Amino acid sequence: MSEEILVNVTPRETRVALLENGVLQEVMIERSNSRGLVGNLYKGRVSRVLPGMQAAFIDIGLDRTAFLHASDIARSAHTESETPSASPANIRDLVQEGREILVQVLKDPLGTKGARLTTHISIPSRYLVYLPGGTGVGLSTRIENELERARLQGALSQFMESESPGGYIVRTAGEDASVDALRADMLFLSRLWESISVSSAQAKPGDLIHEDLPLPVRILRDMMSQGVEQVRVDFEATFQRMKDFAEHFIPELSPRVQHYTGRRPIFDLYGVDDEINRALERRVNLKSGGYLIIDQTEAMTTVDVNTGGFVGSRNLEETALKTNLEAARAIARQLRLRNLGGIIIIDFIDMDDEEHKRLVLTALERALAQDPAKNQVCEVSALGLVEMTRKRTRESLEHVLCEACPTCEGRGSLKTAETVCFDVFREILREAGQYEVQELLVIASQPVVDVLLDEESASLAEVEEMVGKPIRLQVETQYSQEQFDVVPT
Structure with missing residues (x-):
């Protein structure tokens, strides 16, 4: 199976498309004003503890407070040095209101929900994931060869020092990685965690401590593998940044990162925009x-x-x-x-x-x-x-x-013009019963007025007779089919 990655950059938006055998499989979009938060580390403050939900709301400086469940709290969160226990614990024993805490975003805010957090910190690199609060060496389940699993386990175990707490997970990309490459990743992650620890100690609640890589570089770290035949980038500055990252961390795959200079938009070349619209x-x-x-x-x-x-x-x-x-x-x-x-x-x-x-x-x-x-x-x-x-x-x-349709407000349907006519009749009776009026003016959309003058003209005459006042109709082109006003004059 051949894979290609396309990177399309426009001002303030980057789109990445993953194709397998020429068929679009995945699309990722990142906009500069709404970058994803997953993987970011924040210095938070506990704003509310909810024993009934076994959870707490954490202020991390966003518009909405984030959600932290008891199952996502390391037992030794104040030191972040012990292996989390699987036994249940009361949320009040784990966090207290007003307390400062280092948290990582598990899920972006979705709809009306705030971000989902954890104190089980994990920091990824090209081949490894470092777990400051973990122990030992874990392996991706996608690495199936037993000999390779044993090699990786042994390679990492010999470098892990007892005085340097934490655990590691070998990512799928780590399969067949050299011992030197694994060692370099371990040193990089160790230095990065030391920097994060210093920044966290000095930070104020709501501060961003560590931000994950931008999308174009992140896809090289997370998705680049031997199966990816080429990565085509249509913006030179982004290409250069990706090329530098590839040469530093995955030099053997660096030649596959290419700058697309064609006049035709790269997504048009592969029909990606049409696929997105169909999706x-x-x-x-x-x-x-x-x-x-x-x-x-x-x-x-x-x-x-x-x-x-x-x-x-x-x-x-x-x-x-x-x-x-x-x-x-x-x-x-x-x-x-x-x-x-x-x-x-x-x-x-x-x-x-x-x-x-x-x-x-x-x-x-x-x-x-x-x-x-x-x-x-x-x-x-x-x-x-x-x-x-x-x-x-x-x-x-x-x-x-997308956003919800302002006309139907996300329902996906509208009242028929006939239904709106009967709403109009009820409103006329309501207005006539409450006010002394000389005349009633009905303002509605063209389809509704057309029905009132045609199919429901007899009903309109009957209502006019019931209220004993003349009813005048007026078309408002800006109104949706469901909108209308009955104005007493």
């Missing part, structure tokens, strides 16, 4: 003629699978199986592309054959295995639904690029 739509068409309907809500995301124009060639069960198998692969890609997380409910086409259900579930799990975000799939429920979760650390693509 903002509810409907996803399948090659067979079937389609998906994806709805994102506050509580969960739902995916409905439909056969559409696909009628198959044998029977209904065979048609359902083929559509569901294709849908399983498409769903895995869409979840990653749209960055959908939390609870996800998938309504596959009903199947009676248990073996067919198992095949679809296996296809979904296999497709999700390529997703770097942690996910968990449950069995098919009694209602024929597949429940799953996908870890969410940042806003979805829709929430980054």
Whole structure:
């Protein structure tokens, strides 16, 4: 599988696209006025402790206080030198209101929720993750070769000194890394943590202690691997910064970072913008003629699978199986592309054959295995639904690029002109009963006025007779279909 990374830079916005075999799989967007916070370290102050929720709200200098759950607090958070215990503890025993605390952002603010925090600090480098409050050496589960796992375990263990507390995790990128490269990463992380510790001691509550790398450099650290054939960057200054980082930390892959100088926009060249626009739509068409309907809500995301124009060639069960198998692969890609997380409910086409259900579930799990975000799939429920979760650390693509429609306020539907007419009639009766008026002026949108003068003209005459006052209509072109005013004159 060949991978390419495209970096598109415009003033105050950077977009990164990951393509696998020429197909867009993931999009990341960072704007200078709303950079992600995940990985940042802050000096916080406990503003409220909530025993009922086993959590605390922490002021870290943002618009909304951040959320810290008891399970995300190291038992020795005041020293950050012991291994966190798994046994439950009361939040009041861990933090007190007014206390200063060093915290790291786990999840960006999402919707109306503040950022999610932890005191289990982790600092990543190219090959390693340093855990100041941890012990020993851990390995990425994606490193499967047992001989390589043993080599890495031994290489790091021989460098770890008992007087230097902390633990390390070898990242997936660390597979086949040389001993010298691992040692260099350990020294870099050790010096970085010393600097953070000094800054933290001197900082005031609300101060940013350490900020993660900007998106273009971060993707080199986190996503660059032997499988990535090239990284194409369309802005020279960003290219130079990425090139310098690559030459310093991943020199063997540095030649793959290239400056794109073509006249045609790089995302147009690969059709990325068209894919992004399609990812903002509810409907996803399948090659067979079937389609998906994806709805994102506050509580969960739902995916409905439909056969559409696909009628198959044998029977209904065979048609359902083929559509569901294709849908399983498409769903895995869409979840990653749209960055959908939390609870996800998938309504596959009903199947009676248990073996067919198992095949679809296996296809979904296999497709999700390529997703770097942690996910968990449950069995098919009694209602024929597949429940799953996908870890969410940042806003979805829709929430980054879109806002609720000001006309329908996010409902996705509008009252019909006929419904608004009856709202108008009720308001006329209400106004006429409260005030002494000579005339009533109805101000509404063109579609509503058209219905009042046509289909509902008899109803309007009846209302006029009921109130005993003349009713005049006026079109307001700036009004949405649901907006109207009844003005007594």
